[in-house]
Amino acid sequence: MSKFLWLVRHGESLGNLEQRIQGSDDSPLTDLGRQQARLVAARLAQEAQLSEVISSSLSRAAETAEAISQAMNLPLRFDPRLNEYNFGPLNGLTREEIARRFPEVPAAWKANEFWEPLPGEEGDPALEARVKAAMNDIIDGMIEETAVAVVTHGGTLNACLRTTLGIVDRGWRTFAFDNASVSLLQIQASARAGASDGATQRNYRVLLLNDISHVKEIIRVRPTWFGSRRAPVEKQLPTTQELSEFPNFALGWLEEEE
16 A cells, blocks of 8 residues: 655746745746646646645745646645745845855855855754655645645755655755656555564655656756756756665665654
8 A cells, every 4th residue: 555745846936037046935937837837737637646735835836736736626735844945045146146145155055065054044954854744744644545746846855855765964955856847756654674563664665756758848957056966957866876875765665664
């Protein structure tokens, strides 16, 4: 018996187009982003037997989620724990503005390192804690053999997979997620090895990672943010061998105690 999570990044937003760090700031979809949202909705309507759509409360994710829920006539609810990382004073800035006002940040991003949060910035431990709590609540609320779409953001998706895979030392942008991309997790519960009290563990399998086949012809090449990985997208994905180096990957199945 399995549960399935379809993880969707929002369509292109105005902030994406203007090459700004959006973070927790709100930014609507562009016309291209709305087209991408319709295409990801059409794909999920074809491939996924969804029972619900759950979204970040920020409008770029909400608009994408609404396209999916309307196309499939599904209930939609919002969970602010799925919102993007709050960059504090970096929210809304361009690369040039960040380099000028906060020169220590580009070096950390170029090295793909975590950095000391600026005043008003959320901090990665807080992001991972809220995202993990949200995902646990979503999974706990699902019944077996059902699927849910979670519509969110690149930083949130990174936190989701880092906590699931047990990644602690690969940097804050381990994975690249494109606008309107889909990733798919299969989740199974099994008895914990050696446990006599009926305790179980969750087993995760990554079935899709940053799949953009449905929007490949209308996606923009992303800019480079201080040396972080950006384009072309298909060449950025970790290989199965690279994923197998993560402590919880275990040949495609990820184990986490409940």
